[in-house]
Ligand SMILES: NC(=O)C1=CN([C@@H]2O[C@H](COP(=O)(O)OP(=O)(O)OC[C@H]3O[C@@H](n4cnc5c(N)ncnc54)[C@H](OP(=O)(O)O)[C@@H]3O)[C@@H](O)[C@H]2O)C=CC1
């Protein structure tokens with residue numbers, strides 16, 4: 399092991415024995431990590447693979463080329479949407495009855511999560527259920543060149559779990575060499591004017607190559623059946639906030655989230671028909687371009703098998719094009735015990751797509 403690798407290993411090892419973070423307003427403020435040395439992503443990937451050497455290999459997923467005929471002069475913007483499964487919820491609340499507790503050990507599951515991020519190298523990373531921001535993702539991803547923002551849920555269910563690592567919440571990371579932060583908003587969602595336990599982060603970024611601005615948002619709506627109207631109200635509140643942040647759809651928009659809603663739900667229809675003119679990127683993987691994938695989460699709880707499409711990447715369809723999207727895992731890859739598993743760290747699949755700006759600067763969005 400060379401010097402560089404030893405340094406990396408100690409960087410990774412430092413996060414292995416993380417203890418519970420203090421539950422104070424520091425959650426809202428990123429510590430200054432600028433003094434930390436940069437990490438070579440390839441070396442970190444190797445370190446992760448070394449930790450995971452007893453596990454089965456990663457699943458192979460391919461990008462599907464979706465380019466109609468839109469040659470763009472600038473490199474695409476790669477966006478990853480992922481509910482990574484809060485450690486406290488996975489071990490203490492979710493009841494994944496077919497997943498051995500051993501598969502959920504943070505020391506290894508963390509490396510599976512990092513491996514997935516490093517494999518696809520997103521320019522923008524939108525995460526839900528993050529309960530290891532300050533001890534893991536913020537320090538490591540900042541050394542990989544990302545700028546991160548975390549907004550915890552006000553009453554995170556993680557806090558009910560013994561030995562929790564603090565609240566879970568949404569996190570948004572972008573590569574600092576590609577984008578400049580123009581504006582950032584942490585939004586506590588309301589439902590019928592009442593403040594709720596769900597949050598969103600919305601940031602306006604400027605692309606350094608093209609100097610074009612766009613807004614990216616991440617959210618995680620209320621879970622469970624019986625809460626459909628509540629989710630719908632939260633979605634309306636988020637859309638209203640985004641209307642204002644994008645100056646009435648003048649600024650192109652990408653919204654990533656675990657909406658906890660199937661495409662048949664009202665909140666989905668609100669997004670699909672909003673005046674923000676959004677399309678859902680993963681529909682483009684279907685033969686007719688009109689159908690969402692059959693699942694984005696698949697798990698077995700005491701209540702039985704739960705296979706649902708709940709996660710989406712929405713985008714301003716007149717301003718942006720999806721040039722490619724990462725295909726989902728097949729039923730065979732997911733296996734009979736479903737997710738999470740020794741091969742895959744979350745009950746939700748990551749969604750990854752590449753965006754390009756359409757060639758009409760100042761045109762209709
Ligand atoms: N002290 C207080 O005053 C308050 C406390 N709370 C606490 O927060 C909790 C609820 O928070 P809220 O944000 O509304 O939570 P949600 O109902 O949105 O669910 C929280 C998490 O549970 C997961 N989940 C979904 N379905 C199930 C299931 N069937 N079994 C186990 N887990 C599931 C979800 O994952 P996914 O999205 O992947 O499906 C989600 O991350 C309460 O139980 C309470 O502990 C909440 C409000 C006030």
Ligand SMILES: [Mg+2]
Pocket residue numbers: 481483484487527
């Ligand atoms: Mg969950």
